Amino acid sequence: MTIDERAPEVLRYTAFSSDPAGGNPAGVVLDATGMSDDDMLAVAAELGYSESAFLTAPPEGSGAEGATHTVRYFSPRAEVPFCGHATVATAVALAERTGPGDMVFATRSGNVPVSVVEEDEVLRATLTSVVPHVEAVSDDDLAEALAALDWPAADLDPAFPPRISFAGARHLVLAATTRARLTDLAYDFARLESLMHRLDLTTVQLVWRESATVFHVRDPFPVGGVVEDPATGAAAAAFGAYARELGLVPEDALLTLHQGGDLGRPGVLTVSLRAGDPRVRVSGTAARIG
Structure with missing residues (x-):
């Protein structure tokens, strides 16, 4: 077909x-x-x-x-x-x-x-994730991920421990110390794809923290046959669960994730966390192409 x-x-x-x-x-x-x-x-x-x-x-x-x-x-x-x-x-x-x-x-x-609401004549959708969970990643698997990305371990932000987070799909969360590290993304496609298949990962969520609630993210997606995903709602939900689980943000928080600018397709994802509710909400607009 x-x-x-x-x-x-x-x-x-x-x-x-x-x-x-x-x-x-x-x-x-x-x-x-x-x-x-x-x-x-x-x-x-x-x-x-x-x-x-x-x-x-x-x-x-x-x-x-x-x-x-x-x-x-x-x-x-x-x-x-x-x-x-x-x-x-x-x-x-x-x-x-x-x-x-x-x-x-x-x-x-x-x-x-x-849910979809209309704000200033623009439609905005908010999804509520399934119940998330966060798990450790082994030292060997982390070393393989860094080797595939060509990232020295010293380029990882020690305030953000590597973890695998799930909020509908599994994502390996790795945080960079600088925006320049995040910008410089040239990875071994086949090597990272092999690791991701073994760990059942959908993307690798690469993060740099600009401020307490503002982050820049990128998502290699070789298992989908795509070098990089320009804006990743499932990974945003997983990151929200990760950040809350590790106490990196308050239980009640509104996070802004910027993604796609490095690809020339800037997008904004809003992540909402609510105390007492383990699920994560991700919001954004959409537009028809062509």
Whole structure:
């Protein structure tokens, strides 16, 4: 199946930016009924975006009670359990057709509530992650990650211990001591991809802290067949869980993550943490491309 032949309508949106030239592009198929896994993968591969989202009605008795849609996410190479930027793009695409409001996406990682509001004539979507968790990374795996990135251990910020964090997908969080270290990203694609497959990682979340609540991030994504993801909502949720778990931010916090500027596609992700609620909320705008 190609996009131009038998596939349903494929929309193109960018997420975490109101400018089509910014943020992270995603393909969105609002009715993927009848599409096979191979069909979805073929569309995602032809688009070449880091992920595309495919919607169907949630089947009865699926364990997705309360869900308004089933959503599956495909990179150009494989299905991924959850994708934040494609979730935001999809929610805005739906809201443009039916109006702002609340919805629940049944994903492979669990049910993800999403709300869309209109602010100053701009639609803004907020997803609520599944319950996150944070785990240690072994010294050997950390050394392999640094070798693949060509980062000396001395370039890691000691205030941000390396961890693997999950909020729908697994991400290795590594913090750089300087913005220059984050800017200089030229890694061994095959070597990092091999490590990520072994650890079941979706991306590596590279972080530099500008201030108490402002961060700059980058996300290598070789397992998806993409050198770098321009704006990564799932990793933003995982980072929020990580930062709270390690006491790096308050339990109640509003964090701003800047991503994509190094690729010429600047985007802004807002991460909201609430005391007493382990889940993480990630917000952003979206815009249709073309």
